[in-house]
Amino acid sequence: MAAIQLERLRKVYPNGYVAVETFDLEIRDGEFLVLVGPSGCGKSTTLRMIAGLEEVSSGRIVIDGRDVTEMAPADRDIAMVFQNYALYPHMSVRENMAFGLRMRKLPEHEIEARVGQAAAILSVEPLLERRPRELSGGQRQRVALGRAIVRQPKVFLFDEPLSNLDAKLRVQMRTELARLHAQLGTTMIYVTHDQVEAMTLGDRIVVLHKGVIQQVDAPMALYQRPANRFVAGFIGSPAMNVLPGELRNGCFRPAGSERDLQVPSGLPEGPALLGLRPEGLALDPGLPVLSEVSLDVVERMGHETLVYFQLFGQPCVARLAPDATLAMGRRVTLGLKPAGWHLFAAEGEQRRLSGTQA
Ligand SMILES: Nc1ncnc2c1ncn2[C@@H]1O[C@H](COP(=O)(O)OP(=O)(O)O)[C@@H](O)[C@H]1O
Ligand SMILES: [Mg+2]
Numbered sequence: 546m547a548a549i550q551l552e553r554l555r556k557v558y559p560n561g562y563v564a565v566e567t568f569d570l571e572i573r574d575g576e577f578l579v580l581v582g583p584s585g586c587g588k589s590t591t592l593r594m595i596a597g598l599e600e601v602s603s604g605r606i607v608i609d610g611r612d613v614t615e616m617a618p619a620d621r622d623i624a625m626v627f628q629n630y631a632l633y634p635h636m637s638v639r640e641n642m643a644f645g646l647r648m649r650k651l652p653e654h655e656i657e658a659r660v661g662q663a664a665a666i667l668s669v670e671p672l673l674e675r676r677p678r679e680l681s682g683g684q685r686q687r688v689a690l691g692r693a694i695v696r697q698p699k700v701f702l703f704d705e706p707l708s709n710l711d712a713k714l715r716v717q718m719r720t721e722l723a724r725l726h727a728q729l730g731t732t733m734i735y736v737t738h739d740q741v742e743a744m745t746l747g748d749r750i751v752v753l754h755k756g757v758i759q760q761v762d763a764p765m766a767l768y769q770r771p772a773n774r775f776v777a778g779f780i781g782s783p784a785m786n787v788l789p790g791e792l793r794n795g796c797f798r799p800a801g802s803e804r805d806l807q808v809p810s811g812l813p814e815g816p817a818l819l820g821l822r823p824e825g826l827a828l829d830p831g832l833p834v835l836s837e838v839s840l841d842v843v844e845r846m847g848h849e850t851l852v853y854f855q856l857f858g859q860p861c862v863a864r865l866a867p868d869a870t871l872a873m874g875r876r877v878t879l880g881l882k883p884a885g886w887h888l889f890a891a892e893g894e895q896r897r898l899s900g901t902q903a
Contacts, residue, residue, distance in 0.1 A: 547596065547622075547699040548574040549730050556590050556756075566756040568604070570787035572734065577726050579747035580736045583778070587756040592702050593597070595734065596625050624698035628705040630689030639664075639673040642691045656695075656697040666728065667721075683714040690852040693708040700838055703735040705900040707742065719745060733780070741779050773815035774895035776790050777820050777887060783851060785862040789891065797888060801857035802836065805809040806881070808888060808900050816891035817898065823851070825885020826863035832880025839876050852877075 556565040565587040580588045593599035595606055595779060597618035601807055606614045613621050631642050638662060646656045662672045667687045686706060693701060702819040703722075707715045722747055726733055737743055743750050744764045751804050752759040752767065752775070760772040771777035778783045788799040792814050796805035806819070826835065838861075850865045856879070864880065865871065870888040889898030 548572060549732065549734075550605070550607040551591075551595070551698065552605040552607065553592070554594060554606065555602045556587070556594060556599065556802070557602045564756050565594070568758060570758070570761065571583060571825075573748075573840045575730050575732055577723075577733045579737065579743040579748060579750045580734065581740055581743035581747075581750055582738065582753035582759075584738055586753040587790060588738075588753060590703055590756075591753075592625070592704050592736050595700075596702055597621050598625075616875060620700040623702060624692050624693035624696045625702040625704065626689055626706045628708045630665070630686055630706070632685060632688055632692075633678050633758065634677050637674050637676060637810075638680070638688050638691075639670060641677070641841055642690055642695050644735055645692060646695055659695040659697070660691075663691040663859065665752050666725065666809065669876055675692075682710055683718060686710060687721075688717060694725075694729070699732065701731055701733045703733065706735075707737075707899075715742075722746060740882065744780065750780075752779060754779075754846045770897065770900070771820075771887065772897055774818060774820065774889045777889065777897070781822065783823050783862045785887070786823065786859065787889075788819045788821065788857060788859050788861075790817060790819055791815065792817045793890070799857045804835070807885075808834075812888065812898050813890075817888040818891055820887035820900070821881070822862070822885045823862045823864040826861075826879050827882055828865060828868075829880050829882075830878070830879055831884060835879045837876055837878050840871065840873055843871050843873055 550569055551570040554565060554568040554880060557563050580589055587810065591597060594601050595780050597616060598836055601614055605612055605856060608621060642660045642663060643656050646659060664673055667690060669684065669687050672684060707718050710718060719742060737747055747764055749761060749763055751761050754775050760776045762768060767776060771780060774787065783841060790797055792801040792812050793810060795810050797808050797819055798805050798816060836856055838856055840852050840854050842853040844851040850867050850871055851862055852864050852865055852871060886899045888898040889895045890898055
């Protein structure tokens with residue numbers, strides 16, 4: 546088990562591309578930390594620097610109080626699991642899991658004990674004598690995990706380990722990873738572009754965008770108080786609706802609207818963005834009216850219905866209670882729930898100015 550400090554970490558690739566902008570982060574002992582962001586934002590680069598697979602341009606990596614910045618990967622006591630879990634095809638599952646330990650010349654009884662233990666944790670005991678080609682994708686990924694577990698590392702690093710699995714298996718493995726973390730209690734850093742994986746697995750989540758940390762927070766805090774428009778749009782599905790408009794006299798008026806929305810006093814006047822979570826809108830006649838809209842698309846999900854429409858010229862979506870009368874082309878009056886809106890600056894980093902919690 547180990548805490549990790551990333552101090553002023555930065556990565557510039559030889560071609561001059563800045564993949565990770567000066568990065569400060571403290572990962573707690575035993576924490577499940579998720580790095581999330583769109584493709585190309587620098588997640589793998591960050592993880593590979595921690596693992597020692599990628600040289601650091603500047604900054605320091607401290608694991609368990611030891612500066613490992615210049616240390617070889619093998620000496621860092623870290624195990625990494627990738628999206629492409631290359632198992633040795635000619636070896637059995639048992640041999641695949643034991644291989645790393647054999648290389649490190651652990652005594653045979655110790656290897657056997659560790660493989661047995663990992664196999665039990667991952668429920669792959671019946672598969673131990675099989676070859677990788679005789680396994681399903683999910684089973685192979687479990688063996689790849691087993692290979693990491695038997696090493697009993699101080700830290701686990703995961704780089705999109707579930708991306709190659711089909712949707713159902715991905716959800717199943719996600720719960721298994723959460724269970725694994727609870728069982729082992731080892732520090733884990735998990736990289737994904739999938740905000741649902743991030744929200745469900747992370748004790749804390751780091752949102753990355755273009756190599757820059759946008760926010761570090763617990764899942765619900767990210768959702769309820771996104772630091773800027775990028776985080777607001779990235780976390781949550783369907784994504785938050787955003788309406789441009791104007792802050793004036795303690796009110797926000799969306800562009801193209803005649804109605805003012807009362808907002809807290811003291812906000813800077815001028816252009817701003819209103820963020821509306823899809824669940825912040827409803828048809829309840831008791832709510833303050835936002836607008837009458839015409840439904841473009843209706844998606845019945847079972848437990849909820851998603852409706853798509855144009856609101857003051859912006860494409861928007863609302864998450865409504867199931868209602869058989871909702872249909873394409875129907876006009877409905879949308880109300881705004883007291884909770885569920887946010888205001889962002891229109892300029893610069895589009896910082897969050899104010900908002901209510903959904
Ligand atoms: N060896 C390299 N040389 C130059 N640029 C690279 C190299 N490897 C990755 N990059 C660039 O750095 C950025 C971050 O890459 P990466 O960390 O793999 O992103 P992510 O894992 O978030 O998708 C990307 O724009 C990528 O194209
Ligand atoms: Mg990557």
